[in-house]
Amino acid sequence: MKSVRVFAPATVANVGCGYDVLGLAVYRPGDEILARLTGNGKVSLDLVEGDEGRLPADPEKNTVSSVVIRYLEFIGSKQGVGISLYKKMPFGSGLGSSAASAVGGLVAVNELLGNPLSRRELLPFAMEGERLACGNAHADNVAPALLGGFVLIRSYDPLDVISLPVPDGLCCALVYPHIEIPTMAARQIIRQNIPMTDAIRQWGNVGALVSGLYSGDPELIGRSLEDVIVEPVRKMLIPGFDRLRDIASVNGALGFGISGSGPTVFALCGNKNTAGAVADALVDELAGNKVDATSWVSEINGRGAVLL
Amino acid sequence: MKSVRVFAPATVANVGCGYDVLGLAVYRPGDEILARLTGNGKVSLDLVEGDEGRLPADPEKNTVSSVVIRYLEFIGSKQGVGISLYKKMPFGSGLGSSAASAVGGLVAVNELLGNPLSRRELLPFAMEGERLACGNAHADNVAPALLGGFVLIRSYDPLDVISLPVPDGLCCALVYPHIEIPTMAARQIIRQNIPMTDAIRQWGNVGALVSGLYSGDPELIGRSLEDVIVEPVRKMLIPGFDRLRDIASVNGALGFGISGSGPTVFALCGNKNTAGAVADALVDELAGNKVDATSWVSEINGRGAVLL
Numbered sequence: 001m002k003s004v005r006v007f008a009p010a011t012v013a014n015v016g017c018g019y020d021v022l023g024l025a026v027y028r029p030g031d032e033i034l035a036r037l038t039g040n041g042k043v044s045l046d047l048v049e050g051d052e053g054r055l056p057a058d059p060e061k062n063t064v065s066s067v068v069i070r071y072l073e074f075i076g077s078k079q080g081v082g083i084s085l086y087k088k089m090p091f092g093s094g095l096g097s098s099a100a101s102a103v104g105g106l107v108a109v110n111e112l113l114g115n116p117l118s119r120r121e122l123l124p125f126a127m128e129g130e131r132l133a134c135g136n137a138h139a140d141n142v143a144p145a146l147l148g149g150f151v152l153i154r155s156y157d158p159l160d161v162i163s164l165p166v167p168d169g170l171c172c173a174l175v176y177p178h179i180e181i182p183t184m185a186a187r188q189i190i191r192q193n194i195p196m197t198d199a200i201r202q203w204g205n206v207g208a209l210v211s212g213l214y215s216g217d218p219e220l221i222g223r224s225l226e227d228v229i230v231e232p233v234r235k236m237l238i239p240g241f242d243r244l245r246d247i248a249s250v251n252g253a254l255g256f257g258i259s260g261s262g263p264t265v266f267a268l269c270g271n272k273n274t275a276g277a278v279a280d281a282l283v284d285e286l287a288g289n290k291v292d293a294t295s296w297v298s299e300i301n302g303r304g305a306v307l308l
Numbered sequence: 309m310k311s312v313r314v315f316a317p318a319t320v321a322n323v324g325c326g327y328d329v330l331g332l333a334v335y336r337p338g339d340e341i342l343a344r345l346t347g348n349g350k351v352s353l354d355l356v357e358g359d360e361g362r363l364p365a366d367p368e369k370n371t372v373s374s375v376v377i378r379y380l381e382f383i384g385s386k387q388g389v390g391i392s393l394y395k396k397m398p399f400g401s402g403l404g405s406s407a408a409s410a411v412g413g414l415v416a417v418n419e420l421l422g423n424p425l426s427r428r429e430l431l432p433f434a435m436e437g438e439r440l441a442c443g444n445a446h447a448d449n450v451a452p453a454l455l456g457g458f459v460l461i462r463s464y465d466p467l468d469v470i471s472l473p474v475p476d477g478l479c480c481a482l483v484y485p486h487i488e489i490p491t492m493a494a495r496q497i498i499r500q501n502i503p504m505t506d507a508i509r510q511w512g513n514v515g516a517l518v519s520g521l522y523s524g525d526p527e528l529i530g531r532s533l534e535d536v537i538v539e540p541v542r543k544m545l546i547p548g549f550d551r552l553r554d555i556a557s558v559n560g561a562l563g564f565g566i567s568g569s570g571p572t573v574f575a576l577c578g579n580k581n582t583a584g585a586v587a588d589a590l591v592d593e594l595a596g597n598k599v600d601a602t603s604w605v606s607e608i609n610g611r612g613a614v615l616l
Contacts, residue, residue, distance in 0.1 A: 021512040154516035154532060155509065162519050162528070193501045199537070201463065203511035204329040208462035210515045211470050214522035220470070224462060229507070 003036035004111045008104030008305040010089050010296075011096035012172065013140035013260040015150075016225030017205035023096075023140035024150045026172050026298035029089035031097070032308065033064060033104030037112055038080035043069050050087035059083075063098045064105040067129040071106055074125070075116050081109050090294070092180050094260035099141030100305075102129030107146070107305045119146045119304070123161065141260065148304030150213055166300045167216040171275035173253070175244075175282040176264040178292040181237050189233050198228045218270045222254030225268065231258055238263050240289055247285050251278045272297060311344035312419045316412030316613040318397050318604075319404035320480065321448035321568040323458075324533030325513035331404075331448035332458045334480050334606035337397035339405070340616065341372060341412030345420055346388035351377050358395035367391075371406045372413040375437040379414055382433070383424050389417050398602070400488050402568035407449030408613075410437030415454070415613045427454045427612070431469065449568065456612030458521055474608045475524040479583035481561070483552075483590040484572040486600040489545050497541055506536045526578045530562030533576065539566055546571050548597055555593050559586045580605060 009030040015022040038044065045059050059065035064085045072079065083105055091097035106122045126142035143151040143161050154160040205224045212220035235241035235258065244265055248256040252274040253267035265282065269275035279295035286293040317338040323330040346352065353367050367373035372393045380387065391413055399405035414430045434450035451459040451469050462468040513532045520528035543549035543566065552573055556564040560582040561575035573590065577583035587603035594601040 018511070018515065020508045021515060152512065152515045152519060154512045154528075160516070160531070162516055164519060190504065192504055194504055194507055196498065196500055196502055196537075199502055199507040199510065200328045202507065203326070203514040204460065204462045206511040207326065207329060207460045207514040207518045208468070208470055210518040211460060211472060211522070214519070220462075223468070229504075 002112060003034060004108050005032060005034045005308040006104045006108040006111070006305055007032055007308050008100040008107065008145055009301050010174070011099055011141040011144045012174070012266045013096060013138070014227070014230065014258070015209070016227045016255060016257040017202050017209060018140070018152070019227070019230045020138055020140055021153045021206070022151070022209070023144040024172070025144040025148050025301040025304055026174065026296065027301045028296050028298050029095065031088055031100040031104050032086040033101065033108050034084040034086070035105065035108035035112055036082045038082045040080035041078055042080045043072065044080070044082045045085070046082045047084040048087070049085070051091070055085075055087070061132070063129040063133050064101040066132055067102045067125045068105045068109050070128055071109060071122070071125045075113070077113060079113065081112070090176055093176050094181070094258065094262045094264040095174065095176065096141030096145060096260060098129060098133035099126065099145050102126045103142055103145040103305050111307060120161065122146055124159065144304065146304050148302045149300060152210065164210060164213045166213065166302060167218065167221070169271050170218070170221075170300050171269045171272050172298055172300060173267040173269060173275040173279040173282070174259060174264055174296045174298070175279055175286070176294045177238065177286050178294070179263050181261060181263050190230060191233065194229055201228050218254050221268060225255030225257055227257055234258055234262055238265065239291070240285070241265070244282055244285060247281050248278050251281045253278045272299065310420060311342060312416050313340060313342045313616040314412045314416040314419070314613055315340055315616050316408040316415065316453055317609050318482070319407055319449045319452045320482070320574045321404060321446070322535070322538065322566070323517070324535045324563060324565040325510050325517060326448070326460070327535070327538045328446055328448055329461045329514070330459070330517070331452040332480065333452040333456050333609040333612055334482065334604065335609045336604050336606050337403065339396055339408040339412050340394040341409065341416050342392040342394070343413065343416035343420055344390045346390045348388035349386055350388045351380065352388070352390045353393070354390045355392040356395070357393065359399070363393075363395070369440070371437040371441050372409040374440055375410045375433045376413045376417050378436055379417060379430070379433045383421070385421060387421065389420070398484055401484050402489070402566065402570045402572040403482065403484065404449030404453060404568060406437060406441035407434065407453045410434045411450055411453040411613050419615060428469065430454055432467065452612065454612050456610045457608060460518065472518060472521045474521065474610060475526065475529070477579050478526070478529075478608050479577045479580050480606055480608060481575040481577060481583040481587040481590070482567060482572055482604045482606070483587055483594070484602045485546065485594050486602070487571050489569060489571050498538060499541065502537055509536050526562050529576060533563030533565055535565055542566055542570055546573065547599070548593070549573075552590055552593060555589050556586050559589045561586045580607065
C-alpha cells in the first residue's frame with residue numbers, strides 16, 4: 001500500500017510586532033507524519049508517538065486527522081487514509097505544534113492523492129485545525145509551515161497571504177523553558193481594546209520589519225521586532241523575561257521576543273554562530289534559575305513542509 | 309544679497325492604512341519659498357502671498373519662519389534671513405500645507421548657509437513646525453516633503469524614518485472639495501482606544517502595503533490601502549465619501565482614501581491617464597452635489613523639495 005512521510009516544521013508566530021499577521025518557519029524542530037492509503041473509506045490514527053499520551057486518539061478530535069477528514073470531504077474523495085503522527089516537538093510551547101501536525105497531515109495526504117490542491121489551497125483546512133486546537137483559526141503558524149519562509153497574513157477576510165523575502169544567513173535561536181502556558185490562556189490575557197498610540201507604534205514596526213526583510217537590513221529587522229502590544233502582557237507568564245532579552249542582546253541577537261503564545265522565546269540573529277551563542281546563553285540563564293530548557297538553532301526554512 | 313527659491317511639495321499623510329506612519333510626496337501642488345540673507349541678525353517675513361491674509365504675520369508664529377528661527381539657534385548662526393512665502397496650495401485641506409511651508413523655509417535657509425545639515429537632520433525642525441500648526445509634531449507630511457517618495461516613520465522615539473521604493477508609473481490623483489476641516493478638529497474625532505481586531509487588520513495592511521511597494525505589485529498596493537481605523541470616523545466629515553470611493557474604483561484606481569485629515573481625497577493609480585480620469589470623475593461627482601473642487605494629478609515625487 002502506497003505511503004508518504006512528511007516533515008512539517010515548527011514555526012514562530014507573531015515574530016515580535018506582527019501579532020496574528022506574521023510567522024516564520026524553521027528547519028528544526030518539527031513533526032513527522034506518515035500517511036498511507038487504506039482503501040477502507042475511513043481516516044484512522046494508526047499511531048501517535050512522542051505525545052506522552054496527551055493528544056486525542058479520536059481521529060475527529062486530533063488535529064492531524066481532523067483536517068484530513070475535512071480535506072477529503074472537500075475534494076470528494078472516498079479514499080481511506082491511515083495516519084501515524086511522530087511528535088518530535090513539545091506542544092503548548094509556542095512553536096506551532098498543532099500547526100505542524102495539521103500541515104504535515106494535509107501535505108502527506110494531498111501527495112498521496114496526486115496533489116489535487118496547491119499548498120495555498122491547503123491553508124484553509126490547516127486553519128480549521130488551529131480552530132480545533134486553540135479555538136481560533138489563526139494562520140500565522142500554518143501559513144509558514146505550509147509555504148516556508150517569512151509569511152504575512154494581510155487579511156483573514158478574504159484570506160490574503162503574502163510570502164516575504166528572507167535575507168541570506170538570517171538565523172533563529174529558539175529556547176523553550178520547560179514551563180507550560182496553554183495557548184488558550186495566553187490568548188485570553190490579551191486586551192480587547194488597545195491605546196491608539198501603541199497601535200500606531202506597532203504598525204510602524206510591522207511596516208519597517210517588512211521593509212527590512214526586502215532591503216536585507218539586519219539592524220532594521222532587529223529594531224522593528226519591538227512589540228508594545230502583546231509582549232508587555234504575555235511576558236509576565238515567562239519568569240525572568242526581561243533578563244533573557246538583555247542576555248540575547250548582549251550576545252549579539254538582532255531582536256528577541258516570544259514565539260507565538262510562549263513560553264518559547266526566539267532571537268533573530270545575523271548568522272548561525274551568533275544564534276548558537278545566544279541559545280546557549282539563554283539556556284544557561286534559565287538553568288541558573290532552576291528552569292530546564294531545550295534550544296534549537298536554525299536558518300529560516302524557505303521550503304516549509306517537505307516529503308522525506 | 310544672496311537668495312534662493314525653493315519649491316516644497318504637497319504630501320499625502322496616512323496613505324490609507326498608515327495613520328501617523330506613512331506619507332508620500334507629489335509634484336504638484338506645492339509652495340514656493342524665497343529666502344535671502346539680510347545680515348541684520350533677525351528672521352523677518354518679507355511677504356506672505358496666496359493665503360488670503362489668514363496666516364500669521366509674526367515670524368515666531370508663522371510656520372515657515374518659526375522653524376527657521378529654531379534652526380538658526382541650533383546651528384548657532386547669527387545670520388539674518390528674510391523669507392517670502394508664496395502659498396500655492398490650499399491650507400486646512402489635508403495636503404500638508406504647513407509641512408510644505410516649513411520644509412521650504414528650512415531647505416532654502418540651509419542652502420543659503422551652505423547646507424550645514426542634511427535633509428534628515430532638518431526633519432526635527434520641520435516637525436516642530438507641525439506642532440505649531442496643528443498641536444502635534446507628526447512627521448508623515450514633513451518627512452516626504454523633505455526626502456521625497458514614499459516614507460515610513462517606524463518610530464517617533466527615537467525618530468526612525470525609512471524611505472520606501474516606489475514602483476514606476478505609480479500616480480496620485482488628488483481632489484480637494486472646497487469645504488474646510490481644521491486639522492485639529494479632524495484629529496480630535498479620532499478614538500483614543502481601538503479594538504484589537506481592527507488594529508490587527510490595520511498592521512496587516514501596513515505590512516502588505518510596504519511589501520507591495522518593494523515587489524512592485526499594484527494590486528497588492530491597492531487592496532492594502534484599506535483603513536479600518538481612521539477613515540470610518542473621518543469620512544463623516546466628507547459628504548458623499550463612499551460614493552466617491554466607488555467612482556474612483558469604477559474608473560480604475562488601485563486604492564482610494566482621505567489625504568491626511570482631509571477633506572482632500574487621493575487615489576493611487578497605475579498610470580497618469582487613469583489618475584486623470586479618476587480625478588475628473590471625482591470632480592464631476594462633487595459638482596453634481598454642488599461642491600466645487602480642485603484636482604491635481606502627479607506621479608509620486610521622488611525628490612522632495614527642490615531649488616528653483
